[in-house]
Amino acid sequence: MSVAFNLNETFRDDFTYRNSPQAIRRFPLPFPEDRYMYSVNIEEHLAGPPGSVIEFPIDIDEHYVAECRERALVLAEEPLRFQALPHMMSAQWDCLELIMESLARDYPQHFSLVRQGSRDGDRWTWTNRPLGIHQQFTFGDPATLPQQPLDYITRQAQGDWVVMDQREGDLWAEAGMVTTQADWSLDFDLGMSFKEWHGPVPLAHEMGVFDRALKFLLDLRLNKPVRRLNWTMTINPRLDTSPENYYKWGPDRTTVTPQNAGDKVHLRVELQGLWRLPRSNGIVFSVRCYLISLHELVTIPKWARRVHRVLRDLHPALVDYKGLTRYRDAAVQYLAPFDDGAPTSPGTAPE
């Protein structure tokens, strides 16, 4: 599949990020019905329809080049956005293999991977045409790459990547690349157990969501990845809404009016994928962020109705947790004229 990249768009300062009509239609709306509450909404990460964000295990879209540039900017200012504890090296190689194999297989116009050599083909040649990268290295030997393996490959991938070690019947977040996050910090969470890093989430602990999710993930099998969607909202198409930079983006929340909400308020959807890693027996958690402005969203009439209803009726604890408190009303006011009260069809398809 060939992708035409928006080479010059930005996720900061002048915020020139835009979605093409094709990108709008493939946007992964996370609301299959007109209201929202937590659930263990995990499903097998099977191939979806051609052109959808789940056609391939790891999605590359028109924002790829710009997102990689944004990641490099964040890392230049804050190198600790990538971290890996020493015992995670085999998991780092697992992730590099997963990403390179997926991209080379599913986007051969853009990426290629050649494995040579007598010892299980450990001499690899990686070509990333959109970013102009050509790299020969020895799989398993970190000295042959310019960065650590996870750092190296996730600089060339969209979305955040958190790698978990499995031991003591728990999962521990012990490596990751996190620059496109919805207000959480790898530096803060590194080394935490599954329930520790989910600590701030309201309601779900009491609902037993994390007990069930942890049990499910501990049994995650090779070759059987799973996915779920999560969502929040962000003012301006800003990928890096990190706690470290709250002083930069937090005040944006005070600038929303019903008049400018269409351009400023973005639905932020995370396509979260989970893979069992073969050599390390760890799990990698990918959090791929898709941003769409309300202005773009209302070009799909069904979505305008649905998102209006979801936001209007959202549980107060979720309004606060997702950080919508200051501008939810403005967004609902912006959306209301697009909701004629007609029923919406089930599912998330644009109609």
Add this chain to the structure above:
Amino acid sequence: MSHADTLAVRVVAAEQVTPQVKRFTLAPVEGGLLPAFSGGSHIIVVIRGANRVHRNPYSLMSSPASLEHYEIGVRRMEASRGGSHFMHDEVRVGSVLDIAHPVNLFALDKIARKHLLIAGGIGITPFLAHLADLRSGNVPYELHYAVPAPDQAPFCEELTEREAGRMRMYHRSLGDRIDFETLLSQQPLGTHLYVCGGPAIVKNAVDAARGCGWPDSHVHWEQFSAPPPGDAFDAYLAKSNLNVHVVPDQTLLESIEAAGVEVPYLCRGGVCGFCRTEVVAVEGELVHNDHYLSAEERASGKVIMPCVSRARCKKLVLNL
């Protein structure tokens, strides 16, 4: 585990290692490399015997760094239900087998300060893969390997060569036994214990670790029980409206599968909990052979692990 998730492998070598143990080397029928795995993983081998299908778990004993083939070690079980006899007598170089993707229920702890490995007999197999990883790392480790007699010590020669100075053999025929209390009380803080073998060695090691005050999080064991045979019995699968007859040397899980009903499973050895099945009614006695259910669950008579457990009963109704 869905039965469709298998890969076809060809036996490219079959070596009689001891009078009871054979090593099979498996390569992908389609060429190329096998899926990567971590030390301690097992595969399920689908064994198509004359009358029925066995699905037996075997630890991968080859190096995780070498994926051109997998190696498994198969012990001929005296009270075999047929699977291991079939592997020994019928499977030869050129035979094609179906295997499931590796699953790891016996991984090394990656932040251990030291690894203490204790193997009994054929329980050495998962450690062979672990040792391949440990040799290339820098965490100290020791292997203590107990066998009945010098001629019943599978893979002992190659181990002795590779693990000189880090390994001790114990031959029961020579009166040499592991002194667990002494061994476990002398380990540095941060050591993790791993034990794999028959029921006695696992129990002795785990009891000794508890007695010495080891935290459970530092004690790991794997004991795949071969499902013991028993009396024939019948089970009624309520949701499927099917009757299945379980003959003495067949497991309940196998007979359910033979009737075309799928039950999820991972280990087929009574440890992982995947095949846990609800008992709707039983007239008679459940024979629990698993290592998964709690004493309360067993006593309740409401749940059974059909991979290893059976019933002595007039009637058994399962929620399947």
